[in-house]
Amino acid sequence: MKQQVTDNGTERAPGEGGPLVTVDGLRKVYRTGPKEVVALHDVSFAAYPGELIAVRGRSGSGKTTLLNLVGGLDRPDGGHVVVAGHPVTEMPETALLELRRDVIGFIFQSFGLVPVLSAAENVGIPLRLARTPVAEREERVSMLLSMVGLEKHANQRPYELSGGQQQRVAVARALANRPRLLVADEPTGQLDSQTGRQIMQLLRAVVRSEGVTALVATHDPSLITLADRVLELHDGTFLPPPTP
Template sequence: MSEPLVVVDGLRKVYRSGPKEVVALREVSFQAFPGELIAIRGRSGSGKTTLLNQIGGLDRPDAGRVVVAGEEVTAMSEDALLALRRDTVGFVFQSFGLIPVLSAAENVGVPMRLARTPVEEREKRVRMLLALVGLEQHVNQRPYELSGGQRQRVAIARSLANRPRLLIADEPTGQLDSQTGRQIMQLIRALVRSEGVTALVATHDPSLITLADRVLEISDGVVQEAALLQDS
């Protein structure tokens, strides 16, 4: 078996508001391997987003550690975390996060501009990624000219711009109808296979769980592996 790309070990996160404490993560441990699509399932407020934020270096835990691609995320400096998020981890959010004044192609190209990728190489990869997500005919359209599903496809293409090894998607189908949501999840699964990335996808939609290789159930900050439901 290959080495895990992601190692989460004893992760704990507590939010405090005055005397009140909310334990968001309780000693969470698991591993994710290259080319694996893992669905993280749980109701709203169960800790899914908190967990993904710790893994992607957007927040720090109170205890425990996260290792991504052999690097201990929880021990990184802010500069190292910026490099991690630029080069190793791609993010897809429920709200799409596209820049309204930029075209689809320009949005996809933003991470490569930040990484100072040469123009010719950048433009070639932008075209390839938009074709990969089925938007080769929409390169010049701005987000307001695209449907919700198309905007999420642009966001997915952008997340792959710098060839990340880990894709983190937080409720990527939350603003989409069920049919479009399933198409987006199928696209993520296809990209995991074709690009060889590892994907962690938080969702509360049971119809999408069957597209995952494994399912992690999170409830009150506790994570355990759940049985994978069969597609009907």
């Protein structure tokens, strides 16, 4: 179901219930000596369970900064982020580590796979960190590799896989601990257009089947149509939604 826009321009997400992610008045400033660069200014939005949101904008518009703040990888200079009831912007680092382990899954442009480990071993890393029992871990890894279409490649290492296959492994790894939020920063940036679209379609299918929320930063206009909603950043601020 596509995103609806109310008469006053606010977004109404598909599905029922409250938002999984709430961002209110977010601001981030980078300082180099006396120079200041405002990366985000007064950014606010909500994201709901089962919703895939594409965050669009030119390079330098603030997409990565926004995702890093929502995912608790960086601290803002103002504003608040709440994920699954957790006040991300106020939490100590130890609590953020647990949040990133248990609630948020990350997918990066560079894949981030461990080269000496097989596909199955890469997917199982979060489960090992969570000390999941071996039998349960192996069952979950097998299911996830099947979900992303790589059940026959479980024992191959990253260098034996194509770029698209490596990103599928990264998607499976991000889902290992059953996160409620997926944060994907340009996940198709290193892939050709056809493979990139396949990865975006996979993410959309995962959102539906797993009931998670996904924030996906992308500059590829061909992928935007696969999202439930598009938020466009321009110089650190969201552009208003188009008039219906």
